Amino acid sequence: xxxxxxxxxxxxxxxxxxxxxxxxxxxxxxxxxxxxxxxxxxxxxxxxxxxxxxxxxxxxxxxxxxxxxxxxxxxxxxxxxxxxxxxxxxxxxxxxxxxxxxxxxxxxxxxxxxxxxxxxxxxxxxxxxxxxxxxxxxxxxxxxxxxxxxxxxxxxxxxxxxxxxxxxxxxxxxxxxxxxxxxxxxxxxxxxxxxxxxxxxxxxxxxxxxxxxxxxxxxxxxxxxxxxxxxxxxxxxxxx
Amino acid sequence: xxxxxxxxxxxxxxxxxxxxxxxxxxxxxxxxxxxxxxxxxxxxxxxxxxxxxxxxxxxxxxxxxxxxxxxxxxxxxxxxxxxxxxxxxxxxxxxxxxxxxxx
Numbered sequence: 001x002x003x004x005x006x007x008x009x010x011x012x013x014x015x016x017x018x019x020x021x022x023x024x025x026x027x028x029x030x031x032x033x034x035x036x037x038x039x040x041x042x043x044x045x046x047x048x049x050x051x052x053x054x055x056x057x058x059x060x061x062x063x064x065x066x067x068x069x070x071x072x073x074x075x076x077x078x079x080x081x082x083x084x085x086x087x088x089x090x091x092x093x094x095x096x097x098x099x100x101x102x103x104x105x106x107x108x109x110x111x112x113x114x115x116x117x118x119x120x121x122x123x124x125x126x127x128x129x130x131x132x133x134x135x136x137x138x139x140x141x142x143x144x145x146x147x148x149x150x151x152x153x154x155x156x157x158x159x160x161x162x163x164x165x166x167x168x169x170x171x172x173x174x175x176x177x178x179x180x181x182x183x184x185x186x187x188x189x190x191x192x193x194x195x196x197x198x199x200x201x202x203x204x205x206x207x208x209x210x211x212x213x214x215x216x217x218x219x220x221x222x223x224x225x226x227x228x229x230x231x232x233x234x235x236x237x238x239x240x
Numbered sequence: 241x242x243x244x245x246x247x248x249x250x251x252x253x254x255x256x257x258x259x260x261x262x263x264x265x266x267x268x269x270x271x272x273x274x275x276x277x278x279x280x281x282x283x284x285x286x287x288x289x290x291x292x293x294x295x296x297x298x299x300x301x302x303x304x305x306x307x308x309x310x311x312x313x314x315x316x317x318x319x320x321x322x323x324x325x326x327x328x329x330x331x332x333x334x335x336x337x338x339x340x341x342x343x
Binding site for chain 1: 308309311312313315316318319320322323326329330333334336337338340341
């Protein structure tokens with residue numbers, strides 16, 4: 001919510017800047033003309049967009065925690081949104097608003113699903129938390145809860161920008177308005193970044209559909225549980 | 241922490257947990273008989289009652305409500321079926337953008 005409010009505030013400032021300068025802030029007209037504030041803001045937004053796109057997608061690749069990965073994916077999406085804002089045409093503002101709506105719906109759904117999966121998955125007595133933190137914790141959940149996992153996959157595909165889902169159209173609108181206004185370099189960066197970020201969304205889906213194999217960690221956990229209950233039984237017998 | 245210490249702390253923790261469960265049984269469920277799990281063995285294919293009890297408590301506490309499911313399904317369908325009627329959102333965003341762009 002704070003992100004969206006800041007973005008809308010930026011939009012208001014950016015689109016209304018020229019009107020403010022001409023009509024109300026007449027005294028600052030000279031300052032506006034000499035510094036060319038509009039182009040300064042535009043360049044700042046473009047730089048922020050480029051850095052967000054690159055950092056969000058590249059750093060997101062090495063994350064193992066789901067919420068941290070989603071945070072980096074948000075940074076990447078903010079890059080798209082800032083690009084639409086920087087272009088500042090009628091079409092780009094349209095794509096900006098559509099991207100925000102789409103992103104809100106998808107992200108809300110993803111977090112609801114993560115919370116829901118945390119609630120309904122089976123946990124033993126020794127589990128400390130019902131929250132899902134690591135991506136590995138999704139392993140094999142598709143076989144236990146197929147419907148909610150399909151919903152999760154749809155959301156992730158949408159985030160990755162796979163047609164005919166909503167996320168694809170939002171990215172398409174932003175890229176279309178960028179190409180229409182001559183931002184070819186930024187468009188290429190956006191496409192590359194979209195491909196890179198698709199890989200980590202697909203990684204989550206792969207883990208989700210992966211059948212859980214017995215590994216060393218599980219074996220240790222199981223044996224600890226067994227010794228624990230045996231010790232418990234002995235202690236109870238001694239005390240009674 | 242070595243293996244013996246881990247075992248000791250685990251057993252101590254389990255003992256305390258069992259006492260709490262006994263208290264809860266007596267207090268809220270009027271179960272006077274001893275509540276004690278059998279040692280867990282995978283071959284039996286049966287979960288000890290202590291596990292079931294905790295699952296029951298967890299389900300009671302953190303039940304995924306129908307509102308939650310409804311929200312998830314609605315949002316997923318809106319993402320999936322956007323293609324069928326996109327004009328609804330697109331027209332509204334266009335109106336918003338026009339009103340913002342031409343103040």
